[in-house]
Amino acid sequence: MGKRDYSPFGADAKRAVETGLTAAEWYHTEVPRKVMKDLMARSDGPAIRDTVVLYGCMILLAGIGIALWPLGWSAPFWLAYGVLYGSASDSRWHECGHGTAFRTPWMNNSVYQIASFMIMRNPATWRWSHARHHSETYLVGRDPEIAVMRPPELAKVVLNFFGIIDVLRFFPVILRNALSGPTPEEKTFVPESDWGRVQSMAIVHVAIHAAALALAVWMGSILPLMVIGLPRMYGAWHHVMTGLLQHGGLADNVIDHRLNSRTVLMNPISRFIYWNMNYHVEHHMFPMVPYHALPRLHEIIKDDLPPPNRSIADGFREMWPAFRRQLLNEDFFVKRDLPPTAKPYREDFHQYVPGMSRPSAAE
Amino acid sequence: MPWIDACATDDIDEEDLIRFDHGSQTFAVYHSPEGEFFATAGLCTHEEAHLCNGLVIGHLIECPKHNGQFDYRTGEAKRTPACVNLKTFPVKVEAGRVFIEVA
Numbered sequence: 373m374g375k376r377d378y379s380p381f382g383a384d385a386k387r388a389v390e391t392g393l394t395a396a397e398w399y400h401t402e403v404p405r406k407v408m409k410d411l412m413a414r415s416d417g418p419a420i421r422d423t424v425v426l427y428g429c430m431i432l433l434a435g436i437g438i439a440l441w442p443l444g445w446s447a448p449f450w451l452a453y454g455v456l457y458g459s460a461s462d463s464r465w466h467e468c469g470h471g472t473a474f475r476t477p478w479m480n481n482s483v484y485q486i487a488s489f490m491i492m493r494n495p496a497t498w499r500w501s502h503a504r505h506h507s508e509t510y511l512v513g514r515d516p517e518i519a520v521m522r523p524p525e526l527a528k529v530v531l532n533f534f535g536i537i538d539v540l541r542f543f544p545v546i547l548r549n550a551l552s553g554p555t556p557e558e559k560t561f562v563p564e565s566d567w568g569r570v571q572s573m574a575i576v577h578v579a580i581h582a583a584a585l586a587l588a589v590w591m592g593s594i595l596p597l598m599v600i601g602l603p604r605m606y607g608a609w610h611h612v613m614t615g616l617l618q619h620g621g622l623a624d625n626v627i628d629h630r631l632n633s634r635t636v637l638m639n640p641i642s643r644f645i646y647w648n649m650n651y652h653v654e655h656h657m658f659p660m661v662p663y664h665a666l667p668r669l670h671e672i673i674k675d676d677l678p679p680p681n682r683s684i685a686d687g688f689r690e691m692w693p694a695f696r697r698q699l700l701n702e703d704f705f706v707k708r709d710l711p712p713t714a715k716p717y718r719e720d721f722h723q724y725v726p727g728m729s730r731p732s733a734a735e
Numbered sequence: 736m737p738w739i740d741a742c743a744t745d746d747i748d749e750e751d752l753i754r755f756d757h758g759s760q761t762f763a764v765y766h767s768p769e770g771e772f773f774a775t776a777g778l779c780t781h782e783e784a785h786l787c788n789g790l791v792i793g794h795l796i797e798c799p800k801h802n803g804q805f806d807y808r809t810g811e812a813k814r815t816p817a818c819v820n821l822k823t824f825p826v827k828v829e830a831g832r833v834f835i836e837v838a
Contacts, residue, residue, distance in 0.1 A: 408788075409751065409790065412790040413790075414790075414792060470802050471797075471804075471814060472802065475792075477814070499815060499816070500815075500816065503781075503801045503816045506800065506801060507782055507800065507801070563818060565818060566815070659799070659800070659801070659802065660789065660790055660797060660799050660802060
């Protein structure tokens with residue numbers, strides 16, 4: 373097939389709609405209703421505990437960093453603060469955007485707004501982009517959250533470990549949002565009723581960043597930017613590392629999350645930062661299950677899923693060579709074996725859009 | 736409009752729902768925490784996912800696909816990405832059966 377066209381106005385997007393791929397039924401593992409109800413049950417307790425720990429650590433680490441500033445001794449505290457600001461905010465944005473982290477809506481909304489600011493995403497825009505990501509996960513031209521397009525631009529992937537690409541993209545868009553509302557691309561997934569909100573949220577974000585910048589200029593020091601803004605860059609590496617593993621090197625244009633998403637077992641610190649989104653097949657199949665119930669869900673449905681990667685390193689050992697092969701053949705993807713207990717990948721559940729040739733899968 | 740026998744009252748746990756199909760229409764029938772019964776259209780107004788796989792939280796039904804929420808008593812959309820209200824249907828309970836007045 374020819375090169376993929378990731379534009380929402382492009383040929384692949386149009387074809388996905390015309391052929392019914394966007395309206396297709398996705399595969400779900402069968403879970404008894406009573407079990408699923410128990411898994412979906414909401415509570416405030418786990419997220420309040422984790423939020424107190426997160427924000428408490430951030431205040432403590434930033435406080436020590438400021439107290440030791442500008443000594444080199446402050447660096448480890450900034451590095452730790454940066455990961456909580458520039459990476460843990462990604463998972464808080466995500467879970468609270470789904471509305472599943474807390475039972476109480478205002479708690480979800482408050483953490484969502486704070487996390488959106490830290491991770492540099494317009495909260496009004498990204499709520500909609502993520503809805504599309506779940507409806508049409510990795511459908512080319514339709515999913516606005518495809519992290520690594522094919523053929524992969526590995527230099528950009530590496531630069532993004534320091535937030536460089538994301539931040540360079542964020543500021544022009546947020547300024548444009550503040551001046552004139554959503555961009556034409558954003559209007560393809562944000563309903564008109566929210567266009568005003570896109571603009572007002574952008575104005576708030578621009579004002580806070582401008583205030584931090586003005587304070588830095590007035591003080592003649594980058595210290596204010598070490599607290600607000602820069603940690604999105606020097607602390608981004610963890611969320612990029614874990615985020616790439618979600619779908620990297622796997623299939624696109626399929627409607628079975630077992631083919632396009634990856635579950636990776638991780639250490640407890642990474643799971644705290646990532647809020648259990650390492651159970652990513654489970655999350656995509658059942659997005660109503662809160663983060664704290666995903667390990668239980670994994671135990672219940674794991675016999676119907678490909679075996680999880682055993683560690684972050686194991687996930688990268690699978691994903692990175694796939695990226696490299698996609699440099700030469702962008703149709704390549706990793707197709708994991710299912711256990712004998714699983715329902716097979718049904719051909720009619722991952723039909724490719726007519727007009728495309730079938731991608732070549734790994735053995 | 737005809738009243739259609741949808742289910743027995745004990746077919747639905749409290750604070751839960753079931754799907755009920757009639758002709759070409761699909762409905763969601765709810766059992767509230769107070770023991771009352773309600774009925775709405777069965778598909779989310781956002782992307783037409785079946786609400787029967789969703790979660791009832793008090794008087795809200797949360798769509799299983801994108802977590803949009805509706806008040807199932809009034810059909811009012813309460814949380815994005817659900818923006819358009821759900822259609823609701825009159826319900827009556829007689830002799831342990833739940834009836835829906837189908838439009």
